[in-house]
Amino acid sequence: MSFETLSNLVAAFFTLCIFSFLYKDNPFYQMAEQLLVGISVGYGIVYFYERIFITWFYQPIFLKHQFILIFPAMIGALYLFRFSRNLSWLSRYPIAFSMMGVGAAVPFSMHAGILVQMRQAMIPLETLNLFLILLGTIAVLLYFYFSKAHTGLYGKFVTIGKWYMMIGFGASFGLTVMARLSLLIGRVQFLVGDVLKLIK
Numbered sequence: 001m002s003f004e005t006l007s008n009l010v011a012a013f014f015t016l017c018i019f020s021f022l023y024k025d026n027p028f029y030q031m032a033e034q035l036l037v038g039i040s041v042g043y044g045i046v047y048f049y050e051r052i053f054i055t056w057f058y059q060p061i062f063l064k065h066q067f068i069l070i071f072p073a074m075i076g077a078l079y080l081f082r083f084s085r086n087l088s089w090l091s092r093y094p095i096a097f098s099m100m101g102v103g104a105a106v107p108f109s110m111h112a113g114i115l116v117q118m119r120q121a122m123i124p125l126e127t128l129n130l131f132l133i134l135l136g137t138i139a140v141l142l143y144f145y146f147s148k149a150h151t152g153l154y155g156k157f158v159t160i161g162k163w164y165m166m167i168g169f170g171a172s173f174g175l176t177v178m179a180r181l182s183l184l185i186g187r188v189q190f191l192v193g194d195v196l197k198l199i200k
Contacts (some may be wrong), residue, residue: 012195015187136164 017032057073060066075094082091121137123130139161142154150158193199 008190008195012191015191019187135160140164 014032014035017028020026021029057069060069061073075097078090078094080091081087081089084090117137121134125131125134139158141161143150143158143161143165145158148154189199
């Protein structure tokens with residue numbers, strides 16, 4: 001038996017173990033689930049050691065002698081005190097620093113998050129699509145203007161914004177469903193094609 005055949009059989013077995021949850025929770029599903037979590041944790045530890053610890057801590061400090069990096073490394077090491085009952089308060093300092101970093105980065109992300117959308121709503125209305133974008137932008141913004149009651153003509157207009165949001169959320173949900181279905185199709189193709197050799 002070749003290594004490829006053996007690996008396909010192992011993968012097929014654990015795929016069926018995961019699918020067995022469709023019937024009910026069982027020991028095979030729990031074994032596959034716990035094995036997946038364990039392998040993921042093990043892979044994460046090795047990945048962190050090779051790509052993070054060696055690349056960003058050991059090599060810069062001990063080989064390139066960039067000793068200034070000791071201070072952020074010490075702050076990051078305070079995260080480990082989260083597992084201590086008496087010293088868990090020390091883990092709040094790196095959290096505070098990271099939140100400060102995120103807060104400082106928000107103004108710089110305005111270009112990608114806000115200014116691009118504003119620019120798209122300000123270009124000349126040459127096509128129907130551009131008009132629909134402008135209509136949806138204004139209607140959705142007015143929908144969240146709570147100082148005025150949603151009644152009369154104004155209420156009918158902001159209802160358009162509600163429909164825009166429902167369509168947007170529906171499209172996001174549909175994209176999520178299609179992503180899950182594509183995973184299912186991939187697993188079924190693997191079982192039928194690679195393992196059972198029923199399709200080429």
